Amino acid sequence: MEAILAISIGVLFGSGVWLILRPRTFQVITGLLLLSYAVNLFIFLMGRAKLNQAPITLTENIDPSQFADPLPQALVLTAIVIGFASTALYLVVLLASRGLTGTDHVDGRESAQ
């Protein structure tokens, strides 16, 4: 399972980086979204990949290896919220730039060709 997760994170991150380097604002924002998916999965994986296990509870005398680590899950939740909000803000700026400059190029003007 680690291999599948690692490969999917790699693919997401790679596509995200490629899209961010594109000249259109819509491509950039799609790239940012893919990057944030990759990062969220990555944080999740840092709590070790575990299937079907409850998080650690306050019961005494337990074997921690039988439980999932709840902290990365909490971190992912926070990261999703923050990433979502900043991307939404970028969407607004993107539209404002389109309205002001009349082009969706990241430089605000078409490259001379």
Add this chain to the structure above:
Amino acid sequence: MMEQWITHLIVLPILLPMLCGALLILFSRRNFSLRFAISALSTAAQFVIALCLLQLVEKNYWTGDIGVYLAANWVAPFGIALVVDRLAVLMLLLTSVLGIGALCYSAARWGRVGVHYFSLFQFLLMGLNGAFLTGDLFNLFVFFEVMLAASYGLLLHGYNSTRVRAGMQFIVVNLLCSSLFLIGVALVYAATGTLNMADIAARTPSLPASDRQLLHVGAAILAVAFLTKSAIWPLSFWLPTTYSAASPPVAAMLVLVTKVGIYTVLRLWSLIFSGEAGESAGFGTTVLLWGGVITIAFGLIGMFASQEPGRLASYSAIISSGTLLSVISYGQASLTGAALFYLLSSTLAVAAFMLLIELIERIRNPAAAMLALTMEAFAIEDEPKESAGVAIPGALAFLGLAFAGCALLMAGLPPLSGFIAKFTIFHALLTQNAQAALGYPGWTLIILIVVSGLASVIALMRFGVRTFWATPIAKAPHLQAIEAAPIFALLLICVLFTVQAGPLKRYLDRTAASLHEPQQYIHQVLSQPAVPDTGDTP
């Protein structure tokens, strides 16, 4: 009872701007003076709180002069701890002083332009204060995001196409940085199993080799995020465009946002990779040193190439970042103390210059400036006119003197505090180790700092001569007292730094000494007991 209330003082610099910012949203648009009064009161209160914290730290109120606030009463490695020490207090004071300055300046014009200017300003202060106070790596990320979200909004303030374009690039760069920040945090967590900075530092010396690798990778990725914010070369290309596009009070605050990256690097590296960190001691400091040196070189080339005052200030900020990063990379108390002096002086100077630029632009006649440029290029001599002894209006005299003050501070010439800062850096570099030679990195650094000072003098002189002397003044400038006062006050503080250099330097040396003895910090944070349940609360 009193003691409990005093401990709550630590969380106030975060809570106060948050509540005032939220309150200000209710009064959007209408009633300018009420909105200004609320935000001015809040910022002034933050200054007073920072002064109180300074008193507590200096009067040995807490053991080891480090105050710990356990949020929600969870003990340290599990809950979020806020930590106030000398460095945090220093940065809080700097934030509130700059905040008051920028806020007063924006009362004249910029505060009236947009809708939520004052709320965003308070949220920016909240993010800055939080980043300086927090003792938890993930909480640091959250405060970074608060600060950045507010700065995105403020950067777009006074909405035009230049600002939207600069804002778009600034947001993309910072969103990318946030992704890297998260990856770094996740790796550090995977390696050490904790996010509390003190706990990470306590566990670092005894990490097994495989986890140590992971920690190093995580720390390096974190550093990329912080160093992009502090504009190290080659991650600094966003800075000149952003700074010169922002409205003046926002640009002044952005100067401080750059310093947050430097603060974080200083805090984490002096804590986690100190001399006591076993095999990890001094991880990455060579990269930091050379990165800083190249940044200074990049800044000075940019300084020569710039004509606009906004870009001059930006490259001056880059030079100051480079100097700070390379000086703190030595990880020695005497050098860190000198670097902190430089940080205070250069931040205030560049921020004052950012505010001054707009006022100077008012007397500049674009056509006349262009003419002067052409005359210089083709070496056309002016007809010598008869000097008629024109009386200089007071406003113009103020602008000229303030510009001269900023230029002296940014270039580091005597008699102002910029010179003392550079002098202490040189002194610390040359006396750091009597036996070992300085080596070529040290000499390169000294030479580059001197040359960057020279570059600043040349570039600023060129701008000053062209603005105040070479071009006929198109119209007498109209200055409002509330615009001129903050610039005057910021420069006056730098003069005070010069006069009171001794006491200030001693405080900064104490700050640096406690930074480089991380055991005290680790012990204080991890041993802070939770407040016992008194039973009288329902």
